[in-house]
Amino acid sequence: MPAEVVTQAMTARTVELVAESPFYIPMTGPAARPRRSLKHDDTFIVLDSHGDIGASAGGPDGLFNADTRYLARLELVLNDVQPLLLGSNLRDDNSALTIDLTNPDVYRDGRIVLQKDMLHIVRTVFLWRGTAYQRIGIQNHGENQASFDVTLLFDNDFADLFEVRGERRPRRGVGTSKLLGPTDVMLEYKGLDGKIRATALHFDPRPTRLAVNAATYHFDLAPQQSSSLFVAASCNKPAPFKPVPFFRGLLAHRREMRQSTRGAASIETSNNIFNEVVCQSMADLNMLMTDTAQGRYPYAGIPWYSTTFGRDGIITALQMLWIDPRVARGVLKRLAFYQAKTTDPLADAEPGKILHEMRGGEMASLHEVPFAQYYGSVDSTPLFVLLAGLYVERTGDEETLVELWPAIEAALRWIDGAGDPDRDGFVEYQRASEKGLANQGWKDSYDAIFHADGRLAEGYIALAEVQGYVFAGKQLASRCALRLGKTDQAQKLEADAKQLAERFEDAFWCEELGTYALALDGAKQPCKVRASNAGQLLFTGIVREDRARKVAADLMLPHFFTGWGIRTVARGEARYNPMSYHDGSIWPHDNALIALGLGRYGLKHAVEHVFKGLFDAAAYMDLRRLPELFCGFRREKQRGPTLYPVACAPQAWASATPFTLLEAALGLEFDVQRGEIRLRNPRLPAFLNEVVLRDLQLGPSSVDLRVRRHGDDVSMEVLRTRGQIQVSIVLAH
Structure with a gap:
């Protein structure tokens, strides 16, 4: 390509960035002091x-x-x-x-x-x-x-x-x-x-x-x-x-601060560095927790996101569900309280939508920014339904379910209604106001959703992982409806989830890539880009068994897996940039959800690789604290990961990541009705010879466990029980 053409292309990309990214966080120079x-x-x-x-x-x-x-x-x-x-x-x-x-x-x-x-x-x-x-x-x-x-x-x-x-x-x-x-x-x-x-x-x-x-x-x-x-x-x-x-x-x-952490399970391991990582994570999460009128809520991160964020709060609560389900209860109650009741284009609000972001400053008050109560996220609403279902299954708390059910039903109505404007069965987004966010999934950079040739997706966009959230949310809502005696509603939700999975496979699978499309654009054309979004699909369970293994294998290849973690976009894709916010960087929480998905499909060897990569990265980080994201450069011998300059630290879902990785490795499952905690296909990474979980609660009972590694196998010892509780290891292939 001639030099002048390259210059023109670069200039065009720069103009595009300035025009489309009104809430970009600039980095104008290095910090003189930490x-x-x-x-x-x-x-x-x-x-x-x-x-x-x-x-x-x-x-x-x-x-x-x-x-x-x-x-x-x-x-x-x-x-x-x-x-x-x-x-x-x-x-x-x-x-x-x-x-x-x-x-x-x-x-x-x-x-x-x-x-x-x-x-x-x-x-x-x-x-x-x-x-x-x-x-x-x-x-x-x-x-x-x-x-x-x-x-x-x-x-x-x-x-x-x-x-x-x-x-x-x-x-x-x-x-x-x-x-x-x-x-x-x-x-x-x-x-x-x-x-x-x-x-x-x-x-x-x-x-x-x-x-x-x-x-x-x-x-x-x-x-x-x-x-x-x-x-x-x-x-x-x-x-x-x-x-x-x-x-x-x-x-x-x-x-x-001490009182607020009572009641949560604690973790001790044979690895002192991992113990430091876990202690820092718990301290950071405790600091980010905020007492609200509806309960404790994990604010998203410091300095830019120290407020109520729907998506961040839900995912953080999901990651902490096994260790402290009370966080989920506070998140669900607060988001139900602020669920949209009316249509407001400036706030991207529609009845039933779950909040994206709240702001209390002067600019929000004057509508100079649209975020006083802003609903411009396409995934917060299905994630709300998903978390509500997981919380009830983890705790058996039917009293809270009854309280939340009107909000769950309103969210489901939005999913099937305004969330699917063309009635093709997929939840999609397009911002209602030019002041709002152009992209409304978790990858909300202006350039995060694109085609194989680099063109940005336009029109109503259906993100791959959002369809997975809807699938899992409807399955869980079906089981909640059964608890409440709503049999007809439960059957319809289960049938809807099954139909969605079939439509999804037909529309999103890209045989030539061996993975799922990043998204469908407004013309229903797939964005044939290898992205980590396909990994989050594994977490939701929407993926066919045979295709799950193909997706997992692709994620573990060098174009995705750097040695520190899985990139958001694979090397070689049109907009890949390891120093970008969403187009090639590594996000700990993204890897954590992918690890849960790998574990769901029994791919524990891959879980171990992701776990070790992020543990090694944390060992290099200041305070052993995983940041919001870091750069997606390939791991080099005797060198740590490359930091992203304006990443939040601490950041809630990054802080919760070590707990999610341990959950994925141990295969933790909680069955309140049977009073049983199960470890499904547990496997500890090589840097952990022993893990002790204390005060692991199930209903009114709790247990202390010791898990030891023996090569690729583990043994389990029950140290103490309080109340009636059963613990078992399940080996299934």
């Missing part, structure tokens, strides 16, 4: 490794509440210079961040007046009930008295989260700052939506000097003497607001 995050309910904070906000480039720093930034700068300086970093550590339970600093050489009139490494400065930060608490402890380890100033520089812009992400606004509201006394400052903003948003800063003890953007303390510390100061930044608290004392709040926060 970032750390904390969250409590609707509030989260992003700080750099020094404990500062806004002091270094390249990060979405700030204290955020309900999609608004309440503090854009909080920087500590020592005699007008930045201290030196010794170390920065999150507590294992994510309850607090501790940063150790020291002083550089401090000069006055060309002479050193404070030699480096004489002061030990410890910053401890935690979030609780809408307030960011910070203690700054300082000790003089020098042989002489140390005289110095510590200044906290602070400011705020009350930016909407979408502004922080890169959206530009022609107009903004008005901000003000005022002193409320010798220890308190109030930062306020009157938005264009008429709401007043306020940040209250409280300093203890009284600063030597206090201004509307700085608090300065002068210290004269004798050798070995120490001192402390405290600052609290509160979101939308009444003035004057006095926060609880630092240590009392920290202890209460940790006590609440």
